[in-house]
Amino acid sequence: MSPVRGADIPCLEQDPAYDVHWPWRDGPLSQGLTCVFRVKNEARNLPWVIPPMLEAVQHVVLVDNLSDDGTPDVAREAAASIGAADRLEVPSYPHRVSRAGTEHLATRHDSVHSLTHFYNWSFSHVRTAYSMKWDGDMVLTTEGVGVLRDLSWQLEDSNAVVAVPRHPLSVESEQVAWLDLGFRFLEPWIYPMGPEFTFVKAFEWEVREFPETSQRIIAPEGLCVELKYLDGDEFAHWTDPESFATSWRNRRKRREWAVFHALKEGTVPPGVHEIRAPEGVHVVDHVTRDWLPRAPRPLQVG
Numbered sequence: 001m002s003p004v005r006g007a008d009i010p011c012l013e014q015d016p017a018y019d020v021h022w023p024w025r026d027g028p029l030s031q032g033l034t035c036v037f038r039v040k041n042e043a044r045n046l047p048w049v050i051p052p053m054l055e056a057v058q059h060v061v062l063v064d065n066l067s068d069d070g071t072p073d074v075a076r077e078a079a080a081s082i083g084a085a086d087r088l089e090v091p092s093y094p095h096r097v098s099r100a101g102t103e104h105l106a107t108r109h110d111s112v113h114s115l116t117h118f119y120n121w122s123f124s125h126v127r128t129a130y131s132m133k134w135d136g137d138m139v140l141t142t143e144g145v146g147v148l149r150d151l152s153w154q155l156e157d158s159n160a161v162v163a164v165p166r167h168p169l170s171v172e173s174e175q176v177a178w179l180d181l182g183f184r185f186l187e188p189w190i191y192p193m194g195p196e197f198t199f200v201k202a203f204e205w206e207v208r209e210f211p212e213t214s215q216r217i218i219a220p221e222g223l224c225v226e227l228k229y230l231d232g233d234e235f236a237h238w239t240d241p242e243s244f245a246t247s248w249r250n251r252r253k254r255r256e257w258a259v260f261h262a263l264k265e266g267t268v269p270p271g272v273h274e275i276r277a278p279e280g281v282h283v284v285d286h287v288t289r290d291w292l293p294r295a296p297r298p299l300q301v302g
Contacts, residue, residue: 009120012111018095020120022195023127029193032058032128033152038093038118040065042136043074045227048284050078052140054087056148057132063122065093071136091125093118100205109201116206119199130155132190133208137227138166141288144223151190151219160215162190167299168256169225169287170263175276177283178263179225179292181301182271183255186218204250221299222292227284228256230264271301 005026007019023029035057042049054060060079064072072090079088097118098107109116123131130152140148151162166185170178191197191208199206262269277286 009110009117011117012108015112018093018112018117018121020117020124022124022198024194029127029129031153031156033130033132033148033155033190034059034061034126034128035132035134036060036122036126037062037134037136038065038122039063039067039071039075039136041067041069041071043067043069043071044229045137045139046071046074047078048139048227048288049136050075050088051082051084052142052145052288053134054079054082054084056140056145057152058128059087059089059126061089061091061122061125062136063091063093063118063125065095065097065118089125091122093121104201104205105203114201114206116199116201119206119208123193123199126193129157129193130190131193134189135226139225139227139284139288141223141225141292143220143293147219147223155190155192158215159192159211159213160217161188161192161210162217162219163187164189164219164223165221166224166226167222167292168228168259169284170228170230170260170272171283172230172263174282175279177275177277177287178259178268179273179275179287180255180259180269180271181273181299182259182269183252185226185252188216221297222295225284225287225292228260230260 005021008022008025009020011018035053037060039062062075075088075090076085079085095112097115098104098113100115104115107114111117163186168180168185172178191210196211197208199208259269259272275283275287275291277283
């Protein structure tokens with residue numbers, strides 16, 4: 001019998017169930033792309049989020065963090081609705097995770113309460129050569145499904161990192177939403193699995209490292225929208241607004257804050273488009289299946 005291998009990242013609290021054991025230490029990973037969600041109370045979004053993602057990638061790991069709205073069951077139902085229940089894994093992470101900003105900065109990187117440890121533990125469930133970080137409020141368009149499906153095989157052995165543009169969609173009602181094209185929301189989402197591509201602690205949040213020699217690919221515009229609701233609290237995962245008030249690193253978050261509050265007050269910022277869905281069609285379906293795929297490229301700000 002082979003000896004039991006020690007943890008690659010033991011957690012501060014000495015709970016072996018939440019130590020990190022990297023899968024590549026156990027042998028070669030299979031080809032393909034796994035999408036990793038880290039979610040809390042995303043039941044409202046998952047019926048839009050899960051089916052297209054399972055059409056695009058080989059496997060989905062959805063890590064639930066103390067949801068009380070039925071998120072795990074909704075995820076399983078969404079996967080089963082397209083016959084893909086066997087490609088969805090739903091582990092639980094039952095620890096309160098520090099919010100982005102000053103709370104994160106004050107938490108040790110190897111604590112179960114750290115964003116950094118939470119992400120490393122979540123990604124340790126991946127068994128494919130490539131993994132993708134994704135959020136529980138991000139919906140692929142029909143075009144996005146096709147692009148990711150092709151990428152999941154084209155990336156084999158390339159060592160490339162892929163950045164995917166996303167477009168915030170502020171939902172006012174079932175018929176009306178506001179699409180922000182006035183700011184470029186772009187960050188790396190897709191990485192190889194390996195010791196050079198793990199998460200480390202940064203000032204406000206976790207950061208995934210990658211070598212400077214990695215090829216960088218930028219996916220086309222129009223592949224993904226990020227849902228925001230004008231009747232909700234879209235900044236609860238931050239310690240407080242002061243956490244992103246001044247830093248150059250947080251200019252994207254300041255844009256989100258400004259647009260969200262302007263729309264709630266009845267003002268439309270430059271670069272934000274009103275979209276109305278046809279009668280009987282939900283605006284999220286309209287934007288992801290029709291409006292964005294048909295919009296001329298490059299996407300127009302004005």
